[in-house]
Amino acid sequence: MATEEQEPQELDDDELFDLIGAVGAGIGVAKDEGLPPGARQVGTATAEDAAAKLADLKRLGRT
Numbered sequence: 001m002a003t004e005e006q007e008p009q010e011l012d013d014d015e016l017f018d019l020i021g022a023v024g025a026g027i028g029v030a031k032d033e034g035l036p037p038g039a040r041q042v043g044t045a046t047a048e049d050a051a052a053k054l055a056d057l058k059r060l061g062r063t
Contacts, residue, residue, distance in 0.1 A: 016057075022050035
């Protein structure tokens, strides 16, 4: 029984989309003036963390 060999995928698509979604969600929360400042700070931190991870992956050539 032959199997196709594929190069190992370095970054799972779901992981990439999760990071992109986290950036968007974080920005949305950070910009929502109806939320308390603490919640907006969490949104900012979430977006910044996800963006930093995406930048690291790009720098490492994993995207």
